[in-house]
Amino acid sequence: MNETVLSLNNVTVDYGKERILDGVSLEVRAGEILGVRGRNGAGKTTLMEIMAGILKPRTGTRSVEPGLALCYVPQEISLYTSLTGRQNLEFWAESYGLHGKREKARVDYLLQLMGLTEKAKKRVETYSGGMKRRLNMAAALVVTPQLLLLDEPTVGADAASVEVMLSTVKRLAERGAAVVLISHITDDIEGYCTRVIELSEGKLKCVSSPV
């Protein structure tokens, strides 16, 4: 069995009086693609934010491997729309410590991988929805992640963009990265997942066997 890169133990999260996550425990292992499904408001994004370390649980614990290269792609298009595609990737590459020739090579590679080379010098606000989604994902891949967290990566993306993104995810997992994918549309992701869990009213209801 592959090593565990992230584990949650009995995590509870409340927003005001509302309980969003209720005693959630799970482990994410290297090389797997874990799908998280559930209806709107089920607590998927909160679960993702707990995994990313952005949100602190009210009770329970989150543990990750020390020095883990964690990359997080939020559900929103989290890009600077008044900067160009290249400038966005440069910012994220530099934030992860890349610079000089390594930075340029990585940015060039990601632009090519996502089919955005021609539009690299255009402002993101001029991009189509699918292009924004691809760039959003590219920003998470400026370093090779050991744990990649994707929150609804396919929303608003065209079929070609979905294919590019999910095949990239699959390649990363094959190279040993742990990937967590959230979607409320299960058909999109389940074919790519090695394991699927379902969140309902803040509780982990069912855990499916690997596909």
Next chain:
Amino acid sequence: MRFLACLKKDLRLLTGGGIRSILFLLLPMLLALIMTLSMSGVASASVRLQSFDIAVRDEDDTIMSRLLISQLENVKLFERVIRLKEGEQPPENGRCAACVTIPKDFFYDLYEMKDTDVVISLNEDMPNEAGMVRSAFTSLIGILEENQRIYYAASRVRYGELDSERTRELYEAYSSASAEDALNRLSFFELSGVYQKGFDSKKLFFGASIISMLMMFIPLAGLRSISEETGSGLLDRFRTAGGSAWMAVLSKLVIAFVMTFVPALSAAWLLGLGNIAQLIPTLIVCFLLSFSFFLFVCSLAGRPQTAQLVGNVIMLIMLTLGGALFPYELLPAPLKSVSDLMLPRIILRAMERPYLGRGSAETLAGLIPLLIAAACFFIAALPFMRKRRRA
């Protein structure tokens, strides 16, 4: 490295590069120039045409001091010369620009060539008029001192060593002649000339307008991206990359500071706005206040477009009420009290202070409430810098 990435990104976000950057920096200056050209004529006319009151407290109470006061009543610029009794304060309402105290033995000390001066309290609500009074009295005392030196020297040549009785006689004769002469030489037009030389209101108005616009325009432009960063999860994403909200805000602060101060200080230097070093503490505190205020506005706004729109409206109101777009002298009385809280007015008053003879200690003490206000806005912004949560 991560902070450098933030600085580079924020600079790009602020300027956009190329011609846009140049236009971006020139815009506040062009706006200030247009407004100054169109408005300062009106402001100057209104200032120059209105005479004002001064109050005089005569502690010397000699023939010469009484003569000086009666001569002041002949100066057309002064509507009224209000004579104050011992312990009486000048009227708070009305148009009293300054209170002049002639200290005990003033004329005798002057005659004896000892260091002496009248004490002038200036009304900060009437900076132009107060500046004029201060300049006028500085000149007046200068003329008196020069006259006394000449008379004293002439007496010594003519009479040799003076006994006390002779000294007293000559003192009375020459002092009254000296006061009359000094006041005759200091006509209204000379007063205006003295005033213009030391205190160019048009230049200060222009300088304060440019600096005020830069102080608000650039922090707002730099901070509007904070609403994009909080609203779209950029800040959360930055945290997972090892960054922090503090780092993100500090980067914006550094970029906005540099982009504000380089043109602001250049403008102050080019316009010759007096001692720039004396202005710097006020400008830094005003910048921090502006930055914190717009941090609060932008964090609250949610979207960059909303932040920019709301910020622009607030900026326009502050510039108008603060006297940067519209002359303070022409504002209705109730708005004048609000005006004192606006950044442009604070900056203009800081620029006027050296001309009004105010010390640095007084200026620094006046900055403490502004620093507290800046801290309050900053703290108030913090809860809004978290992403609006959903499940």
